Amino acid sequence: MALVGQALLSGSIQVLCEKIASREFVDFFRARRLNHSLMDKLKVTLNTLHAVLNDAEEKQIVNLAVGVWLNDLKDAVFYAEDLVDEIDSEALRHEVKDQTKQTQVCNFLSTSRNPFNYKGMNGRIKELFERLERLAEQRNRLGLSEGIGRNVSQRTPTTSVVEEGFCPYGRDKDKENIKKLLLVSDNGSSSNFSVVPIVGMGGVGKTTLAQLLYNDEQVKEHFDIHAWTKGTSKEGTSEGRLRYDSLEIRLREQVRGKPFLFVLDDLWNESYDDWDRLRTLFTYGAKGSKVIVTTRSRRVASTVRNTIPIHDLEKLSDDDCWLLLAKHAFRNENSSAHPDLEEVGKKIARKCNGLPLASKTLGGLLGCNLDYKEWNYILDSNLWDLRHPNSVLPSLRLSYHYLPSYLKRCFAYCSIFPKGYELEKETVILLWVAEGLIPQSDSGNTMEEVGEGYFDELLSRSLFQRPRLDQPRFTMHDLINDLAKFVSGEFCFRLDLELSHEARKRVRHFSYVRGKFDTSSKFQPLDGVKYLHTFFPLSLTPYDTREGEVYVSNKVQDDFLPTQKYLRVISLSRYGNITHLPDSIGNHIHLRYIDLSYTTIKRLPDSVCTLYNLQTLLLLGCYSLVKLPADMRKLIHLRHLDIDRTGIKKMPVHMGRLKSLRTLTAFVLGKSTGSSIAELRELSHLRGKISILNLENVVRAIDALLKDKNDLNEVELQWGYKVLHDSVKERQVLEGLQPSVNLVKLTIRFYGGTSFPNWVGDSSFPNLQVMRLSGCSNCSSLPPVGRLPALKELYVEGMEFVTSVGVEFYGGNQPFQSLEKLQFWNMPKWEEWLPSPSGAERKLAHSSSFPGDN
Structure with a gap:
């Protein structure tokens, strides 16, 4: 059982209290004469604040002052996490020192470039305690009470209905009408191809309908070539031009003289000139080729249509919304087995306003607690009466509001991914682990296995979705992406394409879409930010490493990143001008995740081996890298090392000491030096x-x-x-x-x-x-x-x-x-x-x- 609406920081407070109370933490404090009594008081204050989180999250809906208080508390808890992690890192440094008996290693560690300031630590703990005490005093003035809220069962869904979610409730007629148009060889167009525009509001099911048509067996057999691409975003016209370039090459090579079906999903670009350029490319295909365009904009639909009328996709009926909601709530069981829930369920379905996305996400929520009182509580929630901030529907707010706290944190972190981004499940999980969002499990499962369970649960609740069943990648619907961005607030900052706005000083997680040349001016919105945990570039289109390289300003790695002392995640992957890391990387004691894949890096500095918290080191495709640092054995928390397709000639000695390693993509044997194959015996978790x-x-x-x-x-x-x-x-x-x-x-x-x-x-x-x-x-x-x-x-x-x-x-x-x-x-x-x-x-x-x- 878990409290309804536990705040994003609930899990963080619990982890902090557990660490402060642990025997290892207490022993380290006493041995170094740190003020442990102050830490005891800090734990009491944190527990006091934790007790009112549920009430605070409920009341922030109608009281803006409570929302401000929660943000202040989140910032203080982030600071506390950094502080405790710093102490943990110092304890870990001593652990590595004790395990390493060689004199030269002891000397190296004792002269660390990042000496621990014990005296200053007491002052910082006192400052944090006073800050949290002020917040505890404010809770009384805000009328926040302990233990307010309802208990709900957080039953994890036993099966996922996502793949069966293609059942076309209320869409049979739409599908058949468009299918007839697709199978007709000549729609009266003088061109080789015809465009089928599908228009509808966000969440109404345009993409799902297009997927139904795209995967229909008759449709598949009718066309020789099939292709699907996410349309250009209204937030990124330059990215759209890059996509057009990629599309042009692909079309010229593959579709000449052949009938094709092409889907442009979620098109926003209203430029007739851009469409005319693309239209010319479609003429390479054979007569009878078709292009399906889905869009929210009638102006876009009017621009692209030629002979086929615009197909307006209407909202679902209340009955169809109920069928879809029930499918997800009852996990494919018959709803008649729960007659007490049908009446209230149908009332909730009416509040979905005809949107399949709302029906699916609410079904995922309701399926976690098949209890009449809880369903009725959701039906009467005051969240239904809110206006739609940033286009976030009340039904989606509810789906988030009733998530267990461990899923809230992971979901909110995913706001770093832009709309249309294809998620790699393993990457998302490794980022969650690096950011401390996945706890150590008492059940014997690894953090990665726990993270996979979290991911699957978000998938089953339709907060993630699989755009194509034959592909291993996942996406978030645009409205779900809006929800993630809304709930993450000022702590996640995504630098959207061609938008210039300043990051809040409290931002912890930063992401951006790579450009061809990422100059230092691109990162000016981060001026004044000092507490980044995440620095993560990404791409909206799959990369082919044989195509042109991308470049980032040298000031990023030489000037900006060294100032960010609290980073957990750094990625510089695919930048062609990254040839080295500065020696100062060893000062980033909090680092858990480094991705340098497909860079031209030639060497890693020895200081990397002092990053004792490092869990993931990705060097895939670093062809210029010929060796790893000699002291890799010190990275006792390293779990994933990807050195596939590098130039490494041999493994460093004693790789068998990395007992935590779960991923080791290559093991290179030297002639007479380096690790022998016997070291693999010790790596039992590969x-x-x-x-x-x-x-x-x-x-x-x-x-x-x-x-x-x-x-x-x-x-x-x-x-x-x-x-x-x-x-x-x-x-x-x-x-x-x-x-x-x-x-x-x-x-x-x-x-x-x-x-x-x-x-x-x-x-x-x-x-x-x-x-x-x-x-x-x-x-x-x-x-x-x-x-x-x-x-x-x-x-x-x-x-x-x-x-x-x-x-x-x-x-x-x-x-x-x-x-x-x-x-x-x-x-x-x-x-x-x-x-x-x-x-x-x-x-x-x-x-x-x-x-x-x-």
Whole structure:
């Protein structure tokens, strides 16, 4: 049970009190003669304030002074978090020092560039206590009471109905009418294509209707080319021009002479000149091509339409709103099983004002408590009577208001993502963890697993949505994005495209959309901001790293970022001019997350190894980076290290000491120095994928114990391309590198043995779906991959001496039941048993039969 409407900072206060009361914290304070009695008083004051949070969040709706008080309290709690984290970091520094016995390391730590000011810390604690005491006194004048509020069950939804949310309640007629237009080859247009404009207010279901049409089987079969893009935003015309450029290239390459269906979702650009340029591109397609445009603006619809009338998407009826709400509330159960809730539920549905988005989000809320009193309480909430601040609907305010506090914090943080941004689930979770929004779990689950549960719960409540079921990314509806921005208030600042406004001094989380050249003037709105926790650039369009680079002013990393001492998250990814980090990075003791992916960075300063709180270090695609700092073993809290596609030649010594590592995308073996493969034995929590490179330098592969790493589902094993092979030794090495039976994808490159060990292709790998064998030119036969029950894709390259493809390869009487793709390259002798390689590849693209069966 949790209090209704617990404020955003409830979780923060609870975590602070737990830290202050912990034995480790108390022992550290007493040993360093810090004022622990003052910390005890601070904890009492925090608990006093926590007790009135529920009443404060209720009363701020009608009393603006309470809202101001809450913001002051949030700012003070943020400051308290920074203070406690600073003390924690100093304790952690001593822990690392105690674990490291070498004299030179002790000397290095004792001369840290960021010495802890114990005397000044007592003064800062006293200042914070007095600040919170003033806020506690003000609560009485504001009439805030303890324990006011209602208890509601926070039952986590057992199943997600998001993917079934495409059920077209009230949209059958709309769908059929537009579908007929799409399937007609000639709509009377003199052009090769026709435009179908769909107009409606935000949240009415334009995108959902377009998705229904886009995924319809008849529609799919009617067109050769299908493409979907988010339209240009009214807030970002320059980004729109970039999208047009990308679209132009894609169209010229792919649609010439073919019938296509193209969806421009959420179009805002009213410029006829821009549309005329785009319209010219559509003429490359064949006669009968169609373009669906969804927009809130009739002016946009009038600009783009040619022969087909504008389709106005009306609101849903109250009955259809109820059907949609009930679907989400009862998780696909029949609502008749809850007759006491139907009457009040239908009244709530009428308040949804015909908007499917409101029905879905309220359904997600109501489904967490199937209790008549609570449903009636929501029906009578005074939030329905509020005006719509920043276009935030009352129904959406309610959906947020009744979230448990742990979800409120995570949801509000997502206001850093702009409208139309495609969320990567794993990235969002890592950011939540870095910002301290995910607590340590008592259930034994990792923070990432807890975060995944939070993400799925927000998804099930329709606060996140999946724009395309065949894609792993997620979005927030524009109105949900407005809600996140509204509830995050002045503490999250998103620098929207071509908008110049100053950030509030209290801002903690900052994001912006990258431009081609991000000059120092772009960051002027941050002048005076001193307490940033997040610095996060992002893009509204997927990046192709082969396309042009983007650049950021050197003043950002050399002048601005060094002044932000409280940063938890720094990203400079994809900036082509980032070649180094300043040594001062070691002063950022609060850092948990650094992303330098796809930069040209050449080295990391040694001071990175003093960032003892660091959890995530992303170096993906840093091709110029050839080595990691020598003292990486000190990063005892490091959980995710991505060094895939870098130039790193070997791992630093003692990598096995990083017991917290869960992600290690590559492990590079040096000839005689650096970490040996035995270090992998100690990394028992590895998951996801790993590439083990330069295996010619291995002595005993069994030391890695890959077989015991059940969460590693993707393994690449690679020897050097131009090395002197020892076939006997390499077979022994590969034998010892047998992965877990949970393996999903296996890649073996440049293996020099004459045959594969028995485990390669063995039926004991029931989950193996993808196998790649590349450059294994000494092997005389392929492994018996036909025995793999789940194999879907097989790629073989450079095996010049294949002589046996009989029962060993097929693996039994009914091999390759799941095979969908088979590709061979550079195999001169394969014609002996596959006389038509190109024909076989075409055959396999449409059939599960195996080439050579005939």
